[in-house]
Amino acid sequence: MKLYEQLADSIAKSIQQGTLCRGDKLPSVRHTSFSRKVSTSTVLEAYYLLEARGLITARERSGYFVTSGGISIPSSPEPAMQADPELTRVDVSELVFQVLQSIRVKNIVPLGSAFPSPLLFPRASLARTMASSIQTMDPWSSVDTLSTGDANLRRQIALRYMIDGLHIAADEIIVTNGALEALNLCLMxxxxxxxxxxxxxxxxxxxxxxxxxxxxxxxxxxxxxxDGIDLEAMERAIERHRPQACWLMTNFQNPLGSLLSAEKKQALVALITKHQVPLIEDDVYSELYFGEKRPMPAKAFDTEGLVMHCSSFSKCLAPGYRVGWVAPGRYAQSVERLKLTTTISASAPAQITLGRYLQKGGYDKHLRNLRHTLLVNQIKFVEAIERYFPQGTCLTAPQGGYFLWIKLPDGVDALKLHQLAAAQGISIAPGPIFSAQRSFTDYIRLNYGHLWDARIEASLATLGKLVSNLMPQ
Structure with a gap:
């Protein structure tokens, strides 16, 4: 463990034990450096790490303050009690459509949305890049990009893999209409x-x-x-049910926000390799990390081409452009042929625009700003939930992404809360839509990827009152 991590863990322990309480100011960087006999850079790294964990926050010209409070992390979701998961015929679409209807209303507070605010993205810069790209666009590019996608965009994606130490050639990448098409193609x-x-x-x-x-x-x-998926339960399920595929999110899972460690990802790949079960890796949130560097995908540990890594620019750069991709490993030919027989190709102008935007630079600066905004939002949401929601509420504070998975007090019906909140102009995502068995009846997912303002705070206050009113007397 590095020195700054040791310091961060020491401070975190003081917070968890109550020695440091919510609202307390941490010693200055200089004072901590002197008292702990470490460099100022070590102290700063430790404070940044604590900030990424949501335990402290920086206030301009004032220093660092403790943000953690009385909200606790649930020990495990409900299905963890099942020793042997059972097969389920999936029938959730109608329920999902009913819930999502409320999110489409323009003036509703979109806490149930699956997307961050479009105001967080470099729309003007992308528009300028698209305007110049279309003017100089090679007429033959609409043919060249068929099936696999624009060559320059695939090269830029491959370069981002390479920066993280993951060597995937541009020719191994297939561009799709968003990550959802990539995931569906892999599944088929x-x-x-x-x-x-x-x-x-x-x-x-x-x-x-x-x-x-x-x-x-x-x-x-x-x-x-x-910590993400239970690998022991996963192996029991594989041995009992012999699945033809796995579909998992390894980085900042939706709705949990969980993050598999590198060691657990390696163990996951070893497990699917042992049983020769392909893994469809849904990895659309990895750029939205709050730590030092982007977490590696499970694909990084794949030596046999069993992992089909799917991602997109929809959550981190250009939501409306609908450009995603897949590195399908040994299943590349099947995925490419399915692409040709379904949508043929993604939008050529959108692909060329994103390829040139990445090539020009500026993407990483945008991501740093976006990650900072999301982290600040998360802290404000957690503080508001602690302030307005009743005792018995539990939540996670993920290390990335923009979702909070919230356990409501016992006896509170998430679907009923959804209905009452919608009537107040607030959308939430109730737990049952995230389960084939319609479990998690007292859980909700909230989106903190929208700009914090008085309207959002008032909505959280209203939700807290509704939860209190739904609690059994």
Missing amino acids: AVTRPGDTVLIESPTFYAALQSIERIGLRAVEVPSHPK
């Missing part, structure tokens, strides 16, 4: 109707809808809000 490449797919519990509802649409069955494996 390795399954047939009636097959079984292993998923996390809870899981993103789009995975459930895809499984339902293709006519597959799901086996849900419990996943922890902090």
